[in-house]
Amino acid sequence: MSPGDESERPYLRIAEAIRHRITTGALRPGDRVPSTRQVVRDFGVAMATATRALAVLRDEGLVVTRVGSGTAVRAPDPPRRGGRAPGRELTTERIVATGVAVADAEGLDAVSMRRLAAELGVGPMSLYRHLSGREELEHLMAEAVFRAYPLPEPGPPGWRAKLELVSRVEWSAYRGHPWLPELVSLTRPLLTPEAMAHIEWILRALDGLPLTPAERAREAVTLSALVRGLALSVAAEVQAERETGVANDQWWITLDDEVRALMGSGRFPRLAAVYGEEMRDLDGLLNHALARHLDGLAARLARSAAEP
Template structure:
């Protein structure tokens, strides 16, 4: 009589490997784990399998998701500071307690920590400890889920009435509020092409704040909308680089500084060619003083330039 054996599920092999690395001290508290995409590529499994493995490790309390960092080894409870936050654990509440709000909020947490590509109905269900099909009782599809995520994210900050005095102060407030939201949720920059605006009430709240200021200045509707789009594209365009950098780090394992350092020889060769003297002068300066590409600083520079230009238009209309 033969004895049948059942192969260990692929996700369990990944769990055992990472658990062993943590136990051996190869991965310590705070160390970042590979992304789901990197695990899938290295272990030759589907993304869903890699996601299931990380979710199993979260349920055990061995790892935790940190927004815009990824999944890291959790600090053991007996080593955590008494006043610090409790270690997050995956929810395992029964399916009947699922709500649309919980599904959407969990999907946002996944997108914040792992990127929008990591969001799927299966991934959200695994994070909630629920069956995948139970998601469809609350959200019809992933496309609907993404819209609900975006609307919830843009609704996280609003505006107090009455508005600040003056059109410039009002537009500055709206622009900085949007930048804060994009900073918090960089995946938002992927969603809303200027040519295909999404019907998101919470996004329109921010647009309304800007449009009202422009309307009070007497701009025609088309001109006001053009100006609002220009302001919005400045914010969205810079924010898109936040998500691209996160993807680049996940794909290469290099920070932006490390990547630039690797390009040093090629950039210096271009500078020495003599074809680009201004660039060569900049490179010589940066070799001594360095250069930090600060997106927050660029946001403020761009906003100031746009509003200064708008002030000229307003003055010309008088």
């Protein structure tokens, strides 16, 4: 291979193979593309080569990497409006939907009344005929997201299945909208029916269990806090990727030598023995934390049942 023959470089050949699957429809928008580890296995290349191949596809806008959910084929961006679409009146619902779309793509800081006005093709002051300002907008954005993730009625049988379900619904909402945890507070909760319904659902799942009112209240808050806490890590990583342009897997590749040196120094033998991607797998961390939390609640209920 001559030095100038770029087409023969392994990472470009891998990128072309995945690109072909996307352009032919074998991989459709939203489908996950092979992970770096799968590329390493399938193509017999080093991790750095696999990472570089996926970086090429990201740079081309064909795929997008979302923290905790891997790399997927990117959906086409909605067309930007240069003016108000014919026959579509400006409504609160349109403003809120546009705010959610901007926050999903660029983060909560990108949402402003001026930005939304530009997206909708209207003057900024026209938005204030529908909203009092940024605070109300954020409130309605959170409300809209919670509404899009309804809880089933009556839900699965058993308190444990119900608590696991509500936790995973919230996790899906946070994963789909990484800015949402910033708006959810334990000390100043969102007073919207859609958000309050999640707490009510948890409390109903605890009906009939031998718990005090204080324990029920704390369980409802603690369970939601567990999910939100991990979701804040997702939000922080998404923001870091936006600011640096470096995906999480690429960032770890750059630290590979330093990590190996630290783990091989003998200073951290226990950490070195268990260190791996499991510590960065947010879905796996949620599964572990949720299982251990519910195990603890089950043990508490078992003690109550055993008491005379």
